[in-house]
Amino acid sequence: MEPAANVGAARARRMTLAEWESLSEDEAGELVDGRLEEEEGASFVHELIVVWLGSLLRAWLSPRGGFVFGSDAKYAVQPSRGRKPDLSVFLKGSKKPPARGAARVPADIMIEVVTPTASDERRDRLDKLHDYAAFGVRWYWIVDPEIRTLEIYELGSDGRYVHAAAAASGTLESVSGCEGLTVNLDALWAEVDELTALGE
DSSP states (O other), X not given: OOOHHXXXXXXXXXXXXXXXXXXXXXXXXXXXXXXXXXOOOOOHHHHHHHHHHHHHHHHHHTTTOEEEEOTTOOEEEETTEEEOOSEEEEETTSOOOOSSSOBOSOOSEEEEEOOSSHHHHHIIIIIHHHHHHHHTOSEEEEEETTTXXXXXXXXXXXXXXXXXXXXXXXXXXXXXXXXXXEEEHHHHHHHHHHHHHHTO
8 A cells, every 4th residue: 555645745746547547456546636535435335336236237138148247447528537436337239348457448337336425426426427427328227325226327319318217116117228137226226225224
């Protein structure tokens, strides 16, 4: 792990995409207008949802082909911006990311699980919505465990997102862009309830 002084210096100076790409795995953060921006610390609820959705998507993709990537996958979304979504999905037939380094091709789906802070909510609902649309991400999912919602946005022909689906409970079937995928939100929230009950 890098000394605290080195980490602070890295955050204070401007950084290129190439420098951001080459940061060690111990150096967390996204690149925003040429500066390293700290990520919110993930809770166990956050990680449960990420793993639950990742497992669901992997099982759905298995007979179809495609890839699911976790939260350390880097995307060069603009010349001075690099993002690391909680999950990203490449469907069969799409351009694939490189084996190493930041991807310069958009995933078909980017997923963010909102952390209950004002800065994280603003980043996921405003900043990343704009960044992912400009990058060409076809579908953007936002999962908010505080209000228990899943929102799915689809990129329109004008390069802006439109609401494709939203739900707080029940099941979403044949989710937009993912024919045959069923997302059982009741089952997801039941697991979250089980975890939070254990923590009381």
